[in-house]
Amino acid sequence: MDRFILTADIGGSHISSGVIALSSMQILKDTIATVKVDSQADAENIISDWTKALEQSLENHAGTIEGIALSMPGPFNYEEGICVMKGVGKYESMFGYNIRLVLFEKFKKYIADPSCITFLNDADAFVLGAVQSQNYKNEKVIGLTLGTGFGSGFVENGQLITEDSRVPKGGLMYCQPYKEGIAEDYISTRWFVKEWEKREGEKIKGVKEVAEADKITSQQLFDEFGSHLSATLKPWSEMFQPTKMIIGGNITNALDRFSSPLKNQLNIEEIIAYPHTEEASMIGAALHFLQQKK
Incomplete structure (x- = not known):
């Protein structure tokens, strides 16, 4: 008989949830639910929206579940399950x-005790799930989520590497010192928005507008973005020596616009865009649940 886990990827604007069959590590399509979330709202409303998505997934699942596995943005105390977000503009x-x-x-009728609910950083969840889906279990992989922020995770032989001299502490690249600030100041949507206004005198919402603009500035920004990304990754790439790099997040669609510096500067045999970021994060959260329960 198959076993199941309820899983969800919690983002800044919505929550996506579903039930995963452990035999195949696939999300049951009929159980997928997405609910918009106002991350600036009060706690009661946020919890209500999260609960709504999880309940919708369970309503479309006839079997039982062993637990709930959540992919969650940081800062967050993942071991204790405590939110410590402050100064990040959400939650x-x-x-x-x-x-x-x-x-x-909310869900004690479905699970035995609180330890049946696990949490994992969203970027770590993404790379774990993408490694599973790409069958990279015997590889050394750097996974990145590029969008509003700069998420990162390191996986070796299917296991997350977070406390190792070959990777930054916690596997976190975003806070690494870079130029006049930290890496995320130069590797995020807000960098594109700021630089576009500075150079073109126009306000834009995101990277999609930069990609679609028929202007020299557009490719200049992508070239510079790629250079910033390769420069921050290079020292860690030399130590970790990954064989693969998987990139997800909102900027994934533009990978061909900024991949040249990555290919030229980093000794990685394969660099791919993985557009199914949420699905990978949900699968990764479920894999983490299983590893925690061993």
Whole structure:
């Protein structure tokens, strides 16, 4: 008999959830639910929206579940299940909340105890899930999520590497010192938005507008973005020596516009765009649940 886990990827604007069959590590399509979330709202409304998505997934699943596995942005105390987001423009009303206990109260009829709810950083979840889907289990992989922020994860032989001299602490690239600030200041949507306004005198919302603009500035920005990305990755790439790099997130569609510096500067045999970021994050969260329960 198959076993199942309820999983979800929590983002800044919505939550996607579904039930995963552990025999295939596939999300049951009929159970996929997406609910918009106002991450600036009060805690009660946010929890209500998260609960709504999870309940919708369970309503379309006839079997039982062994637990709930969540892919969650940081800062977050993943071991304890406590939200510590402050100064990041999302979910600040949740600061100090023990999300594990809050969700257990909502779903205790489905699971045995609070330890059946696990949390994993969203970028780590993405790379774990993408490694599974790409069958890269015997590879050394760097996974990146590029969009509003700069997420990263390192996987070797199917296992997350977070505390190792070959990777930054926690596998976190975004906070590495770079130029006059940190890496994320130069590797994020806000860098494109700021630089476009500075050079073109126009306000834009995101990278899609840069990609679609028929202007020299457009390719200049992508070239510079690729150079910033390769420069921040190079020292860690030399130490970790990955064989593959998987890139997800909102900027994935433009990979061919900024991939040249990555290919020229980093000694990685294959660099791919993986557009199914949420699906990979949900699968990765479920894999983490299984590893925690061993």
